Amino acid sequence: MDNLLQIGNGQVIERSRIPRVDFPSFLGLLTDFVHANGYIVQFFAYPAGEQTRLLAVFRNSNLFVLETEVDEAFPSLTLSGGAKFNLFEREIAEQYGLRPLGHPWLKMVRYHANAAGRPDVFGNDYRIDIPGNYDYFRVEGEAIHEVGVGPVHAGIIEPGHFRFQCAGEEVLHLEIQLGYQHRGVERMLTSVPQHRLPIIAEAIAGDTAIGHNLCCCQAIEALAGLAVAPGASTVRTIALELERIANHIGDLGALSGDVAFNPPAAYFGRIRGEFLNLLLTLCGNRFGKSLIRPGGVAQTMDDEQRQIICAKLKELRKEIVQVCDLLFSAHTVLARFESTGAVSRKIADQLGMVGYCGRASGLEYDVREFFPTERYAELPANTNRVTNGDVYSRAMVRREEIMHSLGLIDRLLALPEAPYSPAPMGQQPLAPASFVVTLNEGWRGEVSHCLLTDDNGGILRYKVKDPSFHNWTGLAMALRNQEISDFPLCNKSFNLSYCGFDL
Amino acid sequence: MFKVISNRLQQGHRTSAYPKAPIQLYSRFRGLPEINPACDPAIVRQCADLCPQDAIVVAEKKIDLGRCTFCGQCAQVADGAFVRFSQNFEMGAARREDLLTAGALPDLAAHAKAHFKKLFGRSLQLRQVSAGGCNACEADTNVLNTPFFDLSRFGIDFVASPRHADGIHVTGPITRNMQTALLDTYAAVPAPKVVIASGCCSISGGPFHGSSEIVGDLNTLIPVDLYIPGCPPHPLTTLHALLAFFKK
Numbered sequence: 001m002d003n004l005l006q007i008g009n010g011q012v013i014e015r016s017r018i019p020r021v022d023f024p025s026f027l028g029l030l031t032d033f034v035h036a037n038g039y040i041v042q043f044f045a046y047p048a049g050e051q052t053r054l055l056a057v058f059r060n061s062n063l064f065v066l067e068t069e070v071d072e073a074f075p076s077l078t079l080s081g082g083a084k085f086n087l088f089e090r091e092i093a094e095q096y097g098l099r100p101l102g103h104p105w106l107k108m109v110r111y112h113a114n115a116a117g118r119p120d121v122f123g124n125d126y127r128i129d130i131p132g133n134y135d136y137f138r139v140e141g142e143a144i145h146e147v148g149v150g151p152v153h154a155g156i157i158e159p160g161h162f163r164f165q166c167a168g169e170e171v172l173h174l175e176i177q178l179g180y181q182h183r184g185v186e187r188m189l190t191s192v193p194q195h196r197l198p199i200i201a202e203a204i205a206g207d208t209a210i211g212h213n214l215c216c217c218q219a220i221e222a223l224a225g226l227a228v229a230p231g232a233s234t235v236r237t238i239a240l241e242l243e244r245i246a247n248h249i250g251d252l253g254a255l256s257g258d259v260a261f262n263p264p265a266a267y268f269g270r271i272r273g274e275f276l277n278l279l280l281t282l283c284g285n286r287f288g289k290s291l292i293r294p295g296g297v298a299q300t301m302d303d304e305q306r307q308i309i310c311a312k313l314k315e316l317r318k319e320i321v322q323v324c325d326l327l328f329s330a331h332t333v334l335a336r337f338e339s340t341g342a343v344s345r346k347i348a349d350q351l352g353m354v355g356y357c358g359r360a361s362g363l364e365y366d367v368r369e370f371f372p373t374e375r376y377a378e379l380p381a382n383t384n385r386v387t388n389g390d391v392y393s394r395a396m397v398r399r400e401e402i403m404h405s406l407g408l409i410d411r412l413l414a415l416p417e418a419p420y421s422p423a424p425m426g427q428q429p430l431a432p433a434s435f436v437v438t439l440n441e442g443w444r445g446e447v448s449h450c451l452l453t454d455d456n457g458g459i460l461r462y463k464v465k466d467p468s469f470h471n472w473t474g475l476a477m478a479l480r481n482q483e484i485s486d487f488p489l490c491n492k493s494f495n496l497s498y499c500g501f502d503l
Numbered sequence: 504m505f506k507v508i509s510n511r512l513q514q515g516h517r518t519s520a521y522p523k524a525p526i527q528l529y530s531r532f533r534g535l536p537e538i539n540p541a542c543d544p545a546i547v548r549q550c551a552d553l554c555p556q557d558a559i560v561v562a563e564k565k566i567d568l569g570r571c572t573f574c575g576q577c578a579q580v581a582d583g584a585f586v587r588f589s590q591n592f593e594m595g596a597a598r599r600e601d602l603l604t605a606g607a608l609p610d611l612a613a614h615a616k617a618h619f620k621k622l623f624g625r626s627l628q629l630r631q632v633s634a635g636g637c638n639a640c641e642a643d644t645n646v647l648n649t650p651f652f653d654l655s656r657f658g659i660d661f662v663a664s665p666r667h668a669d670g671i672h673v674t675g676p677i678t679r680n681m682q683t684a685l686l687d688t689y690a691a692v693p694a695p696k697v698v699i700a701s702g703c704c705s706i707s708g709g710p711f712h713g714s715s716e717i718v719g720d721l722n723t724l725i726p727v728d729l730y731i732p733g734c735p736p737h738p739l740t741t742l743h744a745l746l747a748f749f750k751k
Contacts (some may be wrong), residue, residue: 111680112716131680151684154663156631156645158638159681180680181635184716192713196555199572203710206639206735250642263507267514269649276646277529284531284588287639289734290574298575299531308529322513326506424579425553499637502678 004029004064007057009371012222012436015452018055018067023075026054026068031081033058039352039365042437042450043088045070045096046461047116052096057437057450063371065435072118076100084352087469093121095186108134110179110502115187131161131179139165139172147484151180158498166484174479174487176472181502189462194220195425201449202289205466205500210236210243210279210288211442212464212500215449218373218438220294223453224428229420230375232296237375238309238412239279239288241405244443246275248356248398248405249320251495255395256327258489259336264327271323274316281308296423310413317406324399337392341478341490344389353474355445355467356401357494359384360393367441375415379408394493430457444468444497466500518653522746526739533573533588534737536566538606542585550577550585556703556712560603568594569602569706572734592737595744596730599722602706611747616728619697623669623749627659629699630668630692634685635717636675640702640735644672647738659745665689670697670728674735676704676711677718689725701731701741709734 097118111131253268348361445467708719
């Protein structure tokens with residue numbers, strides 16, 4: 001491991017300092033790393049003059065970076081290192097037309113032409129605008145039937161296609177095909193003026209507007225050498241926790257609705273709105289859009305907002321405890337939650353699952369604790385007591401995180417703050433020929449942005465990773481040998497992002 | 504059962520009195536802009552240069568609410584000398600050109616097509632189509648079904664099948680990969696049908712304007728009857744637009 005470079009979260013380094021090894025060493029090092037309890041944070045291709053390079057950011061309790069040069073085809077790391085590389089490698093094939101040789105299931109990710117102008121790896125004709133235009137995995141047999149759902153679903157949710165192979169009611173295999181939400185985010189981020197970056201980052205996944213924009217602004221701050229005042233940092237931390245609580249509460253309500261227990265669904269639905277209104281109190285937008293800008297926050301938290309949030313949290317905490325008790329003590333609810341959609345620790349580990357989905361299966365990874373940004377180094381970490389990997393565990397982890405986050409916000413509101421000024425959006429010169437990766441624990445888990453600048457300080461490559469990228473395969477595994485009627489429940493317990501995945 | 508009853512009593516009645524009684528949003532909420540027509544053109548230019556959405560037309564001293572994400576950057580220039588945002592959330596419009604505004608919008612109720620009121624005034628069923636949305640528009644549309652807004656009490660519902668719908672409510676910048684599914688859904692709705700563009704993405708491409716992977720403007724695909732601006736529109740903006748446009 002001597003030639004790995006250990007880096008910090010949000011630390012700028014010159015690109016020339018990134019260790020570059022030949023491909024066999026790259027493959028060997030990363031394969032060994034993931035087999036020794038290591039995980040992939042980022043793995044992507046980028047153009048460097050005439051060449052194409054692969055860059056990997058990976059973690060155990062530390063963060064590392066490594067890169068290599070590749071030709072149009074290279075031996076698959078998924079083959080040697082396992083499923084942790086699977087989607088990353090398929091993404092590389094799709095984005096740059098590079099073929100991982102021997103990849104066990106080389107399938108398109110989002111359905112778009114590659115940026116390098118190379119022949120399409122999947123043989124797709126992109127004039128036909130329907131993703132999913134390929135052979136799905138099929139189970140054959142007399143009693144086998146297939147169920148296709150989406151892209152347009154029954155509710156007010158995002159589009160995606162789900163293909164179930166069933167024997168009677170039992171799901172043998174679920175294949176999830178996304179890409180319908182692909183807006184070309186990464187390519188836009190390298191080509192638009194800097195003052196559009198936070199606006200786009202906030203729209204990568206609207207329910208994670210704070211998480212993604214925090215990663216974006218921290219990266220810009222690192223590359224531009226901007227400092228953030230402690231007071232602004234406190235507001236950012238509070239906002240990230242409010243986002244977490246709002247989403248967890250919304251999902252507990254939806255889970256309750258999915259098992260036809262309506263009272264908590266109605267109460268949590270409203271309480272979620274109260275938390276969105278607290279974000280509006282901070283910045284004028286219910287999703288926290290327009291709050292975070294490079295250098296701090298666009299609007300400061302003054303005594304008035306502080307008091308509103310304090311008073312509201314005091315009132316809501318009681319209600320949350322009561323409604324949680326109502327939900328988690330109903331035996332009809334427990335009967336549906338327990339043992340449904342279980343993902344074992346082993347599978348979760350093989351897939352590299354993150355966030356509450358990973359923690360519910362016993363993977364104790366939380367960016368707030370491992371690679372803290374903003375005020376997290378001063379705050380206590382959370383622990384989860386129920387880690388069986390089923391719907392119940394995922395619901396319990398949410399419940400515990402809600403209570404933990406409420407405690408964090410109380411502490412943050414009590415911090416004495418020196419005055420600070422709002423940070424308006426400006427055009428900042430970025431360090432040339434540099435690299436930075438930022439990670440934050442968004443409500444779904446590890447959100448990460450990685451920026452590479454060229455010799456003039458322009459953005460050469462902007463790589464975005466939503467935690468959903470790690471977890472969608474987990475949902476497919478959770479459905480194995482489950483009743484197909486449990487799909488909505490399993491799906492909501494994961495509640496993954498379509499647009500965050502599709503970019 | 505005891506817990507269900509005690510929780511029910513604790514929760515009480517939470518449904519908003521809007522539209523019968525007005526509702527005041529917090530002072531930081533940015534709704535309909537108030538524009539100073541006498542503003543120095545240099546300041547207007549400064550605002551326009553800062554605008555990430557190119558939503559400010561300098562020559563006319565107007566803001567295009569179909570492009571604006573209401574980020575509020577322009578209101579910080581020269582202490583709001585050109586524009587300030589009011590807390591008025593009633594911003595729906597029946598015509599695209601009305602969204603290019605100097606601070607006032609035509610009365611939506613008066614502009615609404617009379618036959619829509621006649622057809623859908625008592626019952627309106629909508630099929631929601633997310634076409635590249637970031638899920639903020641979708642989430643704040645879903646919120647209309649929570650007890651505070653309780654959309655069903657007005658006879659308006661979101662339904663699963665386009666066959667059961669009177670129209671579609673579209674969010675997102677219409678990605679290339681959703682174009683066919685969107686048009687198929689639209690075709691499956693029986694005529695006469697209504698088309699609602701919700702959020703700046705479906706009106707102009709929003710934050711993604713300029714991307715080669717999106718259509719951007721829904722109106723170039725199918726004729727839009729009602730525009731609801733915002734990023735995302737506040738649930739009350741949507742509620743007001745639906746009530747003003749369809750109700751008698």
